[in-house]
Amino acid sequence: MAKQPGKVESAEAAKYAALSRDIEECRQEPGSTLDMLHAVQRHFGYLEPQAVGMVAEALGLTKAQLYGVATFYTMFFFEPKPPVIARVCVNLSCHLRGAQEILHTLEEAAKQQHDAFEVEEVMCLGLCEQAPALLVNEEAVGQVSAEEALAKVQACVTTING
Template identity: 40%
Template sequence: MAGVAGSEATTISAAELTERLAPILAEYAGKDGAVISLLQDVQEEFGFLEPSAMTDVADALDLPVSHLYGVASFYSQFYFEPRGKNVVKVCTGTACHIRGAPAIQARLEEQLGIGPGETTADLKFTLETVNCVGCCALAPVVSINDRVLNRREQRKLKGWIQTERAEEPTSQEGAS
């Protein structure tokens, strides 16, 4: 099922999960029709829709967990697996395509060892392709965490990735 593969056991302890979830649940307590806002807050806090958090939210709202996943999987903004510290996006719009986006994508896929929509095992990189981001004059466009790289940065991308990889393992943080 495309896009909803789900993650394995979380690295967060049950106690920490409850603690971080509590203020979110408190804010929406008793509010009707707040499911989407609540899920957005959960994703902001954990970087994705953490499965244990989903169970707790379902209990708190007295809704079946399946209903929450039905709502969440309806919208492309929600992620069901942890995202990488660096979300690398390659634009595949017309202008970028003509200026070599496919080659850039292929090189990134090879270097990172993942395909579009996937995240590296060390949770450092997520690779995505996106439609036109609207700065075609800068084509081909590559962004990291939604900041478009300039020419120099693009040329040094390969080295930069190597450096990032060599650093200490990252702890899972919220999507920036």
């Protein structure tokens, strides 16, 4: 089934309109740079260049200055990513409680599902008391087995993909 250009264009226009509203809302707040960058990523899934330009204009900054800020943080993406990202903590607490098994299980599932989701290894989520821990998109999940982690990720993929 071919994509219908009108629907794709209107979906993109809706993203820019929603971002514009978010920018206006954030603009009055001092130190709103990160909030605006998060809004871009929330609407587009990554820091889409034209949308970053909108933020730069609103803040009176250059795109280069915004990218300078964004590159400091690991949670900003500069190219499109799958809609679901599982970040598995492999720091000491999580490692000792089975993080490597979770990481392996999720990586294998991602390959088998043709990259329906992405798996990232991270050093610390600040959830040591809930080890092993992971973030599925922005939701913290702790004290889980590899099978429970996979079920959580797959449920998120199903919800997003419909």
